[in-house]
Amino acid sequence: MLILGIESSTSQVGCAIGGHEGVLASAHSSRGKRHAENLTPQIDFVRQQARVELDEISVVAVDIGPGLYTGLRVGVTAAISIAFGLGVPMIGVSSLDLIAYPVRHCQKLIAAVIDARRGEIFYSSYRQVPGGIQRVTDPIVSSPEDLSAELQAQGTETLMVGDGALRYADHFDNLRGVESAEPGLAYPSASSLVQLAHAKALREDFVNPSELKPLYLRKPDALEINMQPRRAQ
Amino acid sequence: MTKNLVLAIETSCDETAAAVVGEGKHVLSSVVSSQVDIHARYGGVVPEVASRAHVDLIAPVIAQALIEAGIDQSDLDLVAATRGPGLIGSLLVGVSAAKSLALVWKKPFIGVNHLEAHLYSCFLEEPDLELPLVVLLVSGGHTMLVAMDDHLSYRILGQTLDDAAGEAYDKVARYLGLSYPGGPAIDQLAASGESKIDFPRPMLNEGYNFSFSGLKTSVINYVRKHPETPIEDIATSFQEAVVDVLITKAKKAVIETNAKGLCIGGGVAANSLLREEVLDTCLKEGWQSFVPSRLYCTDNAAMVAAAAWRRYNQDGPSSLFTGADPNLQLLE
Numbered sequence: 214m215l216i217l218g219i220e221s222s223t224s225q226v227g228c229a230i231g232g233h234e235g236v237l238a239s240a241h242s243s244r245g246k247r248h249a250e251n252l253t254p255q256i257d258f259v260r261q262q263a264r265v266e267l268d269e270i271s272v273v274a275v276d277i278g279p280g281l282y283t284g285l286r287v288g289v290t291a292a293i294s295i296a297f298g299l300g301v302p303m304i305g306v307s308s309l310d311l312i313a314y315p316v317r318h319c320q321k322l323i324a325a326v327i328d329a330r331r332g333e334i335f336y337s338s339y340r341q342v343p344g345g346i347q348r349v350t351d352p353i354v355s356s357p358e359d360l361s362a363e364l365q366a367q368g369t370e371t372l373m374v375g376d377g378a379l380r381y382a383d384h385f386d387n388l389r390g391v392e393s394a395e396p397g398l399a400y401p402s403a404s405s406l407v408q409l410a411h412a413k414a415l416r417e418d419f420v421n422p423s424e425l426k427p428l429y430l431r432k433p434d435a436l437e438i439n440m441q442p443r444r445a446q
Numbered sequence: 447m448t449k450n451l452v453l454a455i456e457t458s459c460d461e462t463a464a465a466v467v468g469e470g471k472h473v474l475s476s477v478v479s480s481q482v483d484i485h486a487r488y489g490g491v492v493p494e495v496a497s498r499a500h501v502d503l504i505a506p507v508i509a510q511a512l513i514e515a516g517i518d519q520s521d522l523d524l525v526a527a528t529r530g531p532g533l534i535g536s537l538l539v540g541v542s543a544a545k546s547l548a549l550v551w552k553k554p555f556i557g558v559n560h561l562e563a564h565l566y567s568c569f570l571e572e573p574d575l576e577l578p579l580v581v582l583l584v585s586g587g588h589t590m591l592v593a594m595d596d597h598l599s600y601r602i603l604g605q606t607l608d609d610a611a612g613e614a615y616d617k618v619a620r621y622l623g624l625s626y627p628g629g630p631a632i633d634q635l636a637a638s639g640e641s642k643i644d645f646p647r648p649m650l651n652e653g654y655n656f657s658f659s660g661l662k663t664s665v666i667n668y669v670r671k672h673p674e675t676p677i678e679d680i681a682t683s684f685q686e687a688v689v690d691v692l693i694t695k696a697k698k699a700v701i702e703t704n705a706k707g708l709c710i711g712g713g714v715a716a717n718s719l720l721r722e723e724v725l726d727t728c729l730k731e732g733w734q735s736f737v738p739s740r741l742y743c744t745d746n747a748a749m750v751a752a753a754a755w756r757r758y759n760q761d762g763p764s765s766l767f768t769g770a771d772p773n774l775q776l777l778e
């Protein structure tokens with residue numbers, strides 16, 4: 214089984230190829246807003262590094278967000294198109310799962326926090342269970358202020374990880390029992406995606422390309438701002 | 447017939463479309479999934495809503511285009527997508543899908559200019575049109591008179607200085623309380639009205655540029671002052687003013703550029719009065735003319751395939767590093 218993983222929900226875009234033998238090759242780039250330009254050549258590069266042909270890929274895994282809409286859509290569209298083009302199934306993994314995964318050995322509560330722009334964050338929490346981690350709260354949109362207040366009220370030993378934790382570090386720094394993971398772990402990695410997807414693939418936890426839906430969490434602006442249909446004025 | 451087979455994808459605005467076309471003229475399939483119902487309740491296209499719908503629709507629409515064409519991906523020679531101009535979030539979906547398919551199917555990719563695609567909608571059904579031609583490109587986003595001297599070789603004679611013709615239709619329709627999109631709504635209403643009001647013909651004798659903002663304002667002012675006027679008569683009179691300006695300038699362009707004829711393209715080219723007037727004018731003047739089927743006037747992927755095939759055979763493929771360009775110009 215060979216898995217192609219694509220992630221693009223933050224300011225970086227990455228992909229990896231791997232399977233039973235682990236990750237064979239991966240690449241990331243973070244030239245802001247260049248996701249659509251870079252992703253296809255990057256997949257071709259990683260394929261060459263892994264020394265495989267794309268028609269050997271049997272599963273396409275993708276980061277379904279939450280994250281920055283434009284980047285997210287580029288990755289999800291590319292993944293859907295590749296899976297459709299090859300006639301293979303897909304696995305969707307949340308970006309928050311991806312940033313919690315590398316700190317899975319931590320005994321504390323893991324708070325995965327992604328910068329949602331506009332002063333907001335995407336957030337979900339995780340706890341260690343035998344064999345990995347388990348999501349404790351579903352992904353939500355929140356504000357750094359609200360999350361900080363929640364963590365303070367809980368008083369649980371917590372490890373913060375993600376670019377949202379970095380950006381709003383001043384909201385969490387002084388909370389008792391709360392510490393931050395190293396900055397190098399702040400972004401979802403395509404290698405983690407392939408590893409997580411591999412476990413799901415063994416359980417045949419697949420979706421069809423037509424069923425895969427990005428996790429936006431927020432409604433489009435117009436739906437929030439302009440619920441009234443326009444009339445002649 | 448199936449040589450030079452192009453799969454094209456179009457997602458520049460609110461239509462998710464895919465088509466399979468041979469040699470720029472044999473349309474094996476042309477699938478358009480319109481989001482018009484989704485946007486109608488906002489009275490216009492909401493970019494984020496459009497982008498999300500494209501992601502949901504892209505694979506089913508491509509799948510349907512291949513099935514309807516009765517071909518397999520191995521039969522394809524080229525994968526194309528509109529890369530601009532248009533809404534950035536929407537364009538990125540089509541470009542990403544096309545590049546990905548080109549990569550996995552090991553086919554060349556080409557990024558297409560949406561305006562060039564509209565120009566080529568004429569050649570889709572009438573590949574033997576003789577050049578040079580004047581093409582009037584009118585849609586919700588563009589109003590342009592183009593001198594097509596040769597294939598892929600153009601001069602822009604004039605364009606709108608403010609609202610596009612389709613935009614003026616939408617705004618007047620909204621003021622009159624008609625449904626979105628405004629073009630078809632006014633066109634339908636105009637059929638039963640009378641041309642009683644002499645609305646201004648902006649810039650009628652001033653070169654090839656257009657201005658529809660002033661016309662829109664005078665329609666609104668007239669309705670405010672004469673609320674008793676039947677709405678059908680407003681629609682008929684407004685439509686006549688728009689078409690009069692478009693035809694007068696297009697006619698002048700054909701004469702002054704020594705073109706062999708006049709063609710139209712773009713969403714407003716689906717307008718009944720404009721179609722009739724173009725055919726009438728050309729018949730009277732002895733020019734060749736072409737008015738594409740309505741389904742090739744509004745956004746579709748068959749016209750993208752036609753332009754892609756021409757471009758590819760002249761310039762070769764685009765790089766896989768190609769991105770979307772929301773402000774792409776016709777002459778670039």
Ligand SMILES: [Zn+2]
Pocket residue numbers: 560564585712713744745
């Ligand atoms: Zn168009």
